[in-house]
Amino acid sequence: MPDNIELLRLVAGRSVLRQETHSLEELSEIAMSPCGEGRIMRVVNGTGEGSMTFYEVMPGVMLTYNDFRMEACESGFSLGRECFSINHCRDGRLEQLLPGGGYSYLAHGDLKLADLANHAGRYVFPLAHYQGIAIAF
Secondary structure (H helix, E strand, O other): OOOOOOEEEEOOOOOEEEEEOOOHHHOEEEEEEEEOOEEEEEEEEOOEEEEEEEEEEEOOEEEEEEEEEOOEEEEOOOOOOOOEEEEEEEEEEEEEEOOOOOEEEEEOOOEEEEEHHHOOEEEEOOOOOEEEEEEEO
């Protein structure tokens, strides 16, 4: 399976991001929509689907609920500013290849402290699911 994103684009006139890779099962449609006082991002590809529900709890502080039931996806996320996050894995497992060849792992009960500078890239869910929460500021 490929490790790179060929194209990340905003589809004109709609709030849909499309990430294309070399593999059809990795083709992801990402859509943002309102959800009460927050926003929900849905990710769907040939390996499954997932969602991230975002709430701004106060200016500069974002709470995110993550629920993925898929094997892998690519992220082109870039915040454009410095941001720190605290992630907690409720269930499942998440793996991310980091620049320089390192890996980040998050499994049941784990906490991860990270900046979001290395957030873009390939995410793998070896158990085909991941549920967790993140606070970013």
